[in-house]
Each structure stands twice: as C-alpha cells, then as structure tokens.
Amino acid sequence: MASGPSLLEEELSCPVCSEIFRDPVVLRCSHCFCKACLQHWWRDKGSQECPVCRRRGSMDPPLPSLSLRNACESFLKERSQRAEAGSEVLCSLHSEKLKLFCLEDQIPVCFVCQTSKKHENHKFRPVQEAAEENKEKLRTALAPLQEKLKAFKAVKLLCDQTAEHIKSQAQHTERQIRREFEKLQQFLKDEETARITALREEEEQKSQKMKEKIEKMTEEISSLSEQIRAIEQELGAEDVSFLQKYKDTQNRAQCTLGDPEKVSGPLIDVAKHLGNLKYRVWKKMLGTVQYTPVTLDPNTAHPLLSLSEDLTSVRYSDERREVPANPERCVGWLCVLGSEGFSSGRHCWDVEVGGVAWMVGVVKESFSSKGVFILSPVGGVWGIELTSGEYRAMTSPPTHLTVKKKLQRVRVQLDWDRGEVSFSDPSDNTPLYTFKHSFTERLFPFFSTAQVTVRICPLKVSVSVK
16 A cells, blocks of 8 residues: 655645645745645635635735745655665576676675575676676777778768769760760761660669669668667666666677778779770771770779770870779779770780880789789789889890890780780881780780880771672
C-alpha cells in the first residue's frame, strides 16, 4: 500500500492545487499559495479573498515568500536524490546492490553471488574499477573504427572527384567527336550518331558503377558512424548499466568491414571513341583518312603533359591539370602511354621528336611509374632519349649513340615474338640501337617530353581491289 504524504510535504503544499509550492506568495492573513493558483482563484471568484479563511485582502499585491521557496526547492532536491538512490539496480537473485564484477562471466554481481557455487573460484573486481578498465578497452577498440571511418570518407571524396571527372571526360569527348564528324560529309551522320550513342552508353554504365560505389561507401560510412555513436553513448552510461550491456557493446565494437576499395579503372575509354576515328570509316571517306598506329591514352598522362585533341601528340605544360589519381596514371615520370599494349607480333610506329629533351620506346605492363623505378631494361623500360645534347640508349649504364645528324623522327619497331625492340632514323633507315630480351608480358609504347611536342606520325592508307 502506498504511503501518504509526509507532514513536511503537507506543510509545503499549496492549499489550492495540493502540489509543492511554485513561486509561493503570502497574504496578510499569513496563508500561503502558489502565485498562479491564487491569481486563478481570484479570477474565478471575482474578488480578492483568501481561499482558506475567506478574508478579503487589501489592494496590496501578495508578497513573495523567499524562505518558503528555499524550503520547497530543498525538499524537491532531496526527494529527487532519494528517488535516484532508490532506483539503483539490485541483484535479481538476492536483491542486493551490485558491487562486484565477475571477470570470468563478465557480469556485475552482489556480495552474496560472490560466495555462491555458481561463482566458485571466480575472480572479481569492484564495479567502479572494472567499469573504468573495460571502458578503457572500448576506447582502445573505438580508435580503429574512427580511423576506418576516416579512410572511408577519404575514398568517398575520391569517388566524388572521379565521378565528376568522368562526367567532364564524357562532355569533352562528345565535343571532340562532334568536331571530327563535322569534317565529314552529310552521309556520315549515321556514323556520328552511332559513336555518340556508344559514348553515352559507356558514360551511363561507368557513371552508374561509380554511383553505386558512392552509395555503398555512404552506407558503410553511415553504418560506422552509427556504430561509433552507439558505443560512445554506452561509454557515458552509469557503471552498472554499462557493465550489464558490456558484452553486447563489446561485440558491436568489433569492426566487420574491410578496408575501403581503392578507386580504379572506371574512367571513360576516350581512346576507344577518338582513336583512329577517321580510319574506321575509311571506306566512306578514303580520301581524308589518316591512320596512326598508336593512340595516346589520356588516362595515363602525367598532369604536366597535355595531349592533342586527336590523341596523337603530347607536349609539356607549366600548368598542372586537375585529374584524378587513378592507378594507371603516370605521376612519378613525365610520360604518357599508348592506349593499346602488344603481347605478340610485329609493330612499328614513327615519332616526330626534334627539340632538346625527349624519350620514346616501350614499357612493360607491370612497370610502376609511381614509386621507385629504373629507366632501363632492368626496370622494364626499353627506349632511347635525348638529354643534355646527347643521344643515348636507356641501358644501365646509358649507352651513347653516334648520330650523324639531328634526329627529326625516330622509328620504333617491336618484334615481341623474337624479343627485339629496335630504333632507327626513318629518313635514311640508319639503325640507332636494338634491344634483345625475352618478353613475358604486354608492352606499351611510351612517350616523354620536358620541353617540346612529341607527335606520332600518321601512315598513308591505300586500298587495292582484286
């Protein structure tokens, strides 16, 4: 049976609302009321009389009772503290306070539980000590989660930047395609439409992939953030409450997500759309066809190198381009690769060089252009260069080349099956240098320049009808 109010509580209660005084005031008859209750009473009665003794008051307003207000505030504070103390969690078996923490069972227990058979030979710690120790463990477990969240956010930012670059690439490529097709006659409009459609399909496909990756990254970031918030909330709980949920909290603190995947690959294949565009429609426009055996891949170009619109020449630029740091891009070496690699057969292309500093040749597919690299066959590079006024084969150490006249063009011939890469002057077929090696992987043409424009020379296209 619930007990009634105490004498003190009755003394501190308003006669009108029967609650503890709120902003108490006293009348001349010495009766006290809540200020709001008294004003409400007077409005209802239409006269200023005491609700207890019915004595009419003067026109003076009731006076606030500071001493009564202080007594009410002290009483309410004490009652709140008693309520909090009474709500302390007790042992479900013995109704005793949970003062100990069992290290074997990882649960808070009372002193009676400590002596029970269930906890025989178990080790215990005081609740406060165990709570602090386990909180520290969770804080330690929280650090990797926070680092993981930071990593996911960084990768998501890169995804956002890559998505924007894909869109920019698609727009730029579309403009280029349109300019190329404007040079053709009206009957090539159907071909133009086909190319634009292919580009837009690729853009949609690759943008969708990046969108899905961004959405996945957003979900994982949200999941990690929620996981961290939940653990941080548990860290702020009372010791006993914290320890009761410690097992579950500790399980939630385990990170099940792997490291975020690196952003790679899904850029627009610009070379597929622009490379040898006229040649592929040579049957319709044979007189204007220009074919180059190698097309440059803008996705591999160093940020300080700029490519021509038709992807056949490269030049050095003092202005660094804003491009994503995709894995295939050359950032540790001023070069650009061809869009197509060779793993068999014979291949040949002429390069217009001139100037005072350039490199041309082939590089193996696994060559790392971002870390420590060796520009020689040992590092997977076969080429020749002009540097400091000297022509050299890129061997280790470099081999000086005897050249009778300044080179304007260099012919690169690759025979993958025979394991040969040879260089010559196409103006008079003078051999320059030949590398011999047993190739085991794809080789890509490479072009490097620090001062001048290097251009891939077009080939003449002819058709014979039998």
